[in-house]
Amino acid sequence: MFRSKLLWRLYIGFATILFISTVIVGITLSRQLSENTLEEIQNSLSVRSEMLSEIAEDFFLTRPDSNFSAVTQDTVVRLGRATNTRLTVITPEGWVIADSEEQPAVMDNHSQRPEIIEARDSGIGTASRFSQTQQQMSMYRAIPVMKNQQLLGFVRAAVPLTTVDQQLAQLQRLILLSASIVAIAALLLGLYFVNRVTGPLRSMTEAAEAISKGDYNRRIEVVDRDEIGSLAAAFNRMARRSAQRMDDITRDRNRLSSIFAGMVEGVVDVDEDQKIVHINQVAAELLGLSINGSIGKSLWEEVRVTEIITALEQTLETQKVVNTQMRRPSNEDDQVVNIYAAALQHEQGDSIGAVIVLNNISKLDQLERIRRDFVANASHELKTPITAIRGLTETILDDEKMAADIRQGFMEKVHAQSIRLSSLVTDLMTISRLESDHQDKSVHAFDLGELVRRSMADCTALSQEKQLQTELSLPDSAMIINGDAQAISQLVDNLIDNAIKYTENGGTVSVKLEKENNTAKFTVEDSGIGINPQDQQRIFERFYRVDKARSRELGGTGLGLSIVKNIAEEHDGNVTVASNPGMGSTFTITLPLNQKQSQAY
Known part of the structure; x- marks a missing residue:
């Protein structure tokens, strides 16, 4: 509470105003009391001087003798003591004939005293001066004693100003004490009320600081229903709305961040x-x-x-x-x-x-390039046998006298080109079927080893024709996998057929099937021409040939390895190649085993 700058500003301002007001009121009150006190003293001196005038008149009219003068002196002394007032009776010539404080005989002539001169001139004389007799400041009031317009003498009443000063000092102390008590009480009340005003403001400041640091649940207790209370209630409403908006912003930000993070x-x-x-x-x-x-x-x-x-x-x-x-x-x-x-x-x-x-459209760009290449290659591959067939048939038709043996040779060439065209169309249909999401799949369990054995048997004639040394390694037990037996058979045929075609006469082709980590590992290794490293990643693309002239010479369509890759991936497998130019190639296919056989192994 006492660290609040606003509280001290308000409180110091209040204390300053209170101090100035107290000083002004105190000075005004002290001055007014002084004036009232002096006025009362003057009135008191007036009454006493009038009383003394009545006594002195009898004295002046009877021409006093010595006995009467003594009686008058005693009377004046007694009255002076009773009223705490110095009383003096003075002749028209200024001689003192009676005084309550001093013997008349030893007193000076008073005809030149200011109050006597003023009383002679105007009827009433007042003065505040230093008394030579009493050696102190006194206030005097003198009036003439008249009888039938004749001046009989003067009477004078006086009081010491020290008494007046004492009374005024006592009054001033009383005023100071009262003002101090009132000021202290006012300061304490002021501190209380200022704290009542600054307390909610201080709470609002602390709440605002907390909200600025993220604590949107901070609230202010509303005690009063005044303007400060209304401000506190409005602040609480603002805090609730800010919390709701911050929750909305945080939720939207998190949603936006999730959207950004999930975007491709x-x-x-x-x-x-x-x-x-x-x-x-x-x-x-x-x-x-x-x-x-x-x-x-x-x-x-x-x-x-x-x-x-x-x-x-x-x-x-x-x-x-x-x-x-x-x-x-x-x-x-x-x-x-x-x-x-x-x-x-x-x-x-x-x-x-x-x-x-x-x-990132790199994949799309690659697919688009592959599509363009595929269209161009397919068009070229289809056009080549068609052009050959058209040329041969047009030659036969144009030459009716063609020799029978030549005609027979042309017809054999047309037949060979038609077989090549049929193979190309068949491979294209196979690619289309494998890449179609809506193809009818014939999936069942079968023995991959038996399928490999049949495929090797079918290629025996071609391998013997090229005098190749073939090796076949199969497991002792059945190697059961789940899949399309016809597609897998085409995969095996393509790999073995490629190995035989691209291996020189007298070379070696090895086929091996084994189990490895719950998968069937099918390997075809040859001692053929091999594949350059820069071509190894592209040989699985459609119509890609390492040696186009040699491939066409051997009757290849350029789709065999692309079909192999598609079939392997369709069966959750993969295909890899390892090769060095002039040293042969090794193609490896891995396919998942049937779950029951995998557990049996």
Whole structure:
């Protein structure tokens, strides 16, 4: 309470006003009492001088003798003592014939005393002066004693001013004491009432400080129903509404943060000074930034991408949406990002920054490139046998006299091209079926070992024709997997067929099936021509050939390994390749085992 600056300001102001008022009232009251006291003394002197005038008149009229003078002196002394007043009887010539404080015989002539001179001139004489007789300040009042317009003498009454001063000092002490008591009581009451005023204000200040620090549950106790109480009640209402609004803001902020965090697009929010206010994880990963480390820093300091900086500057300058794209070349696939920049504004239209949305379309760009390549390759692959068939048939039709053996050769070529065209269409239909989400899947459990054995048997003639040494390693027990047996059979056939085709005469082809970590591991190894490292990741693309001339010579369509990869992934497996040019290749397929057999193993 005593640390409140407002309380002390109000209290010091109140105390100052109280002090000044007390001083003014005290001085005014003291002065008024002094005047009233002097007036009362003057009235008292007037009454006593009039009384003494009656006594002195008889004395002046009887021409006093010595006996009467003594009696008058005694009377004056007795009256003076009774009234605490100095009484003096003076002749018209100024000689003192009676005095209550001194013997008349030893007293000087008083004709030149100021009060006597004034009484002779105006009828009443007053004076406050130093008394030579009593050696102190006194107040005098003198009046003439008249009889039939004849001056008989003067009478004078006087009181010491020390007595008056004592009375005034006593009154002043009483006033000072009373004023002090009243002032102390007023100060205590003032402190109480000032605290009643500043207490709620102090509570409001503490509550405001608490709210500024995030404690929105702080409230003020409303005691009175006056203006301060109304202010406290209004403050409590404001605090409740602020708490509700803060809850709404926090909820909206958390929702917005969750939305930003869950977006597949990168989002960067900057203020009007191009400083980063918010960035989500996707944007941070795209731009190689740290979320916490980049907040509050200028975008151009953190991001070295010209397209993003240019888009931001354009949208802030024009206040319009800017769309652009950035492309980062890489050894594998290019990184392609669509950039969307939009300015943010207040309701009044003032700019408050901008938001940048980064949409990584690298996969889409890659798929689009693959689609374009696929269309181009498919068109080319289809056109080649069709062109050959058309040319051969047109030659046969145009030459009716063609020799039978030549015609037979042309027909065999047409037949071979039709077989190639049929294989190509079949592989395209297989790719389409595998990539379709709505295909009818024939899934059941079967023995992968038996399927591999049949496939090797089917390729025996071709391997013997090329004088290849083939090796087959199968487990002793059945290797049961779940899947489409026809698709898996095509996978196995393609890998074994490729190994035989691309292995030179007299080479070696090894086929092995084994269990590894609850999976069936199928490996085809050959001693063929091998594959360059830069081609190994692309051989699974449709129509991609390492050696196009050799592939067409061997009757390949360029879709075999793409079909293998699709079938493996369709069965929750994967395919890998390890190869060195001139030293052969090893293709490995892993497929999950049937759950029951996996437990049995």
